[in-house]
Amino acid sequence: xxxxxxxxxxxxxxxxxxxxxxxxxxxxxxxxxxxxxxxxxxxxxxxxxxxxxxxxxxxxxxxxxxxxxxxxxxxxxxxxxxxxxxxxxxxxxxxxxxxxxxxxxxxxxxxxxxxxxxxxxxxxxxxxxxxxxxxxxxxxxxxxxxxxxxxxxxxxxxxxxxxxxxxxxxxxxxxxxxxxxxxxxxxxxxxxxxxxxxxxxxxxxxxxxxxxxxxxxxxxxxxxxxxxxxxxxxxxxxxxxxxxxxxxxxxxxxxxxxxxxxxxxxxxxxxxxxxxxxxxxxxxxxxxxxxxxxxxxxxxxxxxxxxxxxxxxxxxxxxxxxxxxxxxxxxxxxxxxxxxxxxxxxxxxxxxxxxxxxxxxxxxxxxxxxxxxxxxxxxxxxxxxxxxxxxxxxxxxxxxxxxxxxxxxxxxxxxxxxxxxxxxxxxxx
Numbered sequence: 001x002x003x004x005x006x007x008x009x010x011x012x013x014x015x016x017x018x019x020x021x022x023x024x025x026x027x028x029x030x031x032x033x034x035x036x037x038x039x040x041x042x043x044x045x046x047x048x049x050x051x052x053x054x055x056x057x058x059x060x061x062x063x064x065x066x067x068x069x070x071x072x073x074x075x076x077x078x079x080x081x082x083x084x085x086x087x088x089x090x091x092x093x094x095x096x097x098x099x100x101x102x103x104x105x106x107x108x109x110x111x112x113x114x115x116x117x118x119x120x121x122x123x124x125x126x127x128x129x130x131x132x133x134x135x136x137x138x139x140x141x142x143x144x145x146x147x148x149x150x151x152x153x154x155x156x157x158x159x160x161x162x163x164x165x166x167x168x169x170x171x172x173x174x175x176x177x178x179x180x181x182x183x184x185x186x187x188x189x190x191x192x193x194x195x196x197x198x199x200x201x202x203x204x205x206x207x208x209x210x211x212x213x214x215x216x217x218x219x220x221x222x223x224x225x226x227x228x229x230x231x232x233x234x235x236x237x238x239x240x241x242x243x244x245x246x247x248x249x250x251x252x253x254x255x256x257x258x259x260x261x262x263x264x265x266x267x268x269x270x271x272x273x274x275x276x277x278x279x280x281x282x283x284x285x286x287x288x289x290x291x292x293x294x295x296x297x298x299x300x301x302x303x304x305x306x307x308x309x310x311x312x313x314x315x316x317x318x319x320x321x322x323x324x325x326x327x328x329x330x331x332x333x334x335x336x337x338x339x340x341x342x343x344x345x346x347x348x349x350x351x352x353x354x355x356x357x358x359x360x361x362x363x364x365x366x367x368x369x370x371x372x373x374x375x376x377x378x379x380x381x382x383x384x385x386x387x388x389x390x391x392x393x394x395x396x397x398x399x400x401x402x403x404x405x406x407x408x409x410x411x412x413x414x415x416x417x418x419x420x421x422x423x424x425x426x427x428x429x
Contacts, residue, residue: 002031004038021045029053029072032232040064051076052094055232057225059083073098074119077225081105090115097122099225101176103131103169106138116143128172130165133158180224187226258311258320265309271317284352286327287344290319294341301336301343305329310345326350 002008010018012026025048026039033054039046040061047067052074059078062068063086071087074096081100084090090112096119103125109115118139120126126146128134136142136150136158143150259265269275276289292301292314302313307326312319327347335344 002033003035004028004033006038006042009039009043024048024067026050035060037061047089055229062087069114070094077228079225082108084108085111087112088114092117094119095123096120099123100125101180102173103128103134104173106135109139113141115139115141118142118144119146121146124176125173128169130161130168133161134165134169137162183224184226256318258318265320265322267322268318268320271314271319273314273317273319275319275321277321284349286323286325286347286349288321288347290314290343290345292336292341292343296341298336303334303343303345305332305345305347307350310347312343323347 006020008028008031009020009023009026012028013020013023015025016023020042022045023043024045026043026046027050029050030053033051033056036051036056036059038061039049040063044064045067046065048070049062049065049068050072052072054076056073057077057079059073059081060083062071063083066086066088068087069089070092071084071090072094074094076098078095078098079100080102081095082105084093085108091114093109093115100120100123106118109118118135120131120135125131132145135145136155140155256268256270257266258268274291278287278289279285280287288310290312296315300315304311304313305327306329309320309322326349328350329347332345332347335346336342337344
């Protein structure tokens with residue numbers, strides 16, 4: 001049961017900065033409220049009040065709301081219109097789809113001089129013969145009834161038949177009250193059986209609960225305040241069952257499927273850790289780099305290598321990866337970086353492919369007329385004839401240009417009788 005409290009009204013008064021003394025409009029719909037209370041003490045300035053889609057069975061504690069102009073009580077369990085005389089400013093009253101069976105109770109609205117609109121659609125009294133004529137004459141201040149404007153001619157005709165209609169309306173009220181009393185007696189007799197059934201459903205399994213739910217909704221029941229409350233209680237029980245099953249599901253660990261139905265290992269990363277998987281073709285090795293938390297203790301990391309997959313358990317979070325080729329688990333290594341915390345797995349392939357190593361030295365092709373040099377002669381030096389040294393001035397060799405030195409050298413060579421001009425020897429540049 002939800003009760004109207006100060007905290008509840010403050011939560012619904014966010015548009016007024018959660019202030020209650022100056023609150024003029026508040027919406028308390030669809031909260032399963034069963035009693036109308038507390039508002040006339042803390043919200044004296046209310047002008048608009050929304051209370052539709054609740055379980056309110058009686059109109060009460062609103063007589064002090066002198067400034068109330070619009071009251072919406074649609075889709076509740078109200079059977080009698082009452083306790084609205086103090087709402088002096090009331091202009092609109094909405095009682096759509098309630099259980100008002102006493103049509104003569106509209107007389108309490110005669111004191112509300114500013115009342116202009118009333119909605120009674122969906123109530124048992126709206127099915128009475130002469131319903132509209134009776135309300136029009138009883139409440140002469142109305143301008144619209146059930147969303148339909150009241151014309152002058154309609155009011156005149158209603159006054160003419162009012163005396164005959166009044167007794168007919170009273171008789172229909174009495175018949176309706178007798179039916180409702182019989183139904184309530186029948187419901188009281190069946191209450192004990194319902195309690196036993198509810199206790200039994202609490203101890204049965206989920207399948208029986210589903211069957212009971214189906215039978216509950218398929219059972220034909222007349223629309224009464226009691227049946228509406230039963231539906232509400234049944235929905236509340238269903239909600240509690242779902243919450244209990246959800247809590248049990250959270251506490252029980254879920255089974256993790258590591259393999260498919262055909263035995264193929266599944267890929268998973270429950271810890272959502274970054275990783276990198278590469279292949280070293282030259283060394284025929286797979287390298288797996290997993291970014292583990294830097295300050296995580298290594299004892300919380302468990303590695304399991306198989307021929308077709310790898311599995312790493314990092315603090316209870318599973319990381320599994322299917323390998324493209326079979327590996328040798330016995331020859332694999334696992335290392336962890338002390339600076340970054342990364343886990344590096346080196347896994348050699350089972351069926352290694354032998355590949356030639358790449359040639360880093362460049363091949364040099366020999367010239368066609370080039371002779372092979374002997375290994376003994378590592379270097380050839382050019383020697384100058386001692387007789388030429390006397391004619392050369394080595395003190396000025398740096399000052400002379402390259403061309404002058406070459407001409408002086410060739411002239412001295414031609415003067416030497418031992419000089420032989422060999423075509424195979426390249427010229428000295």
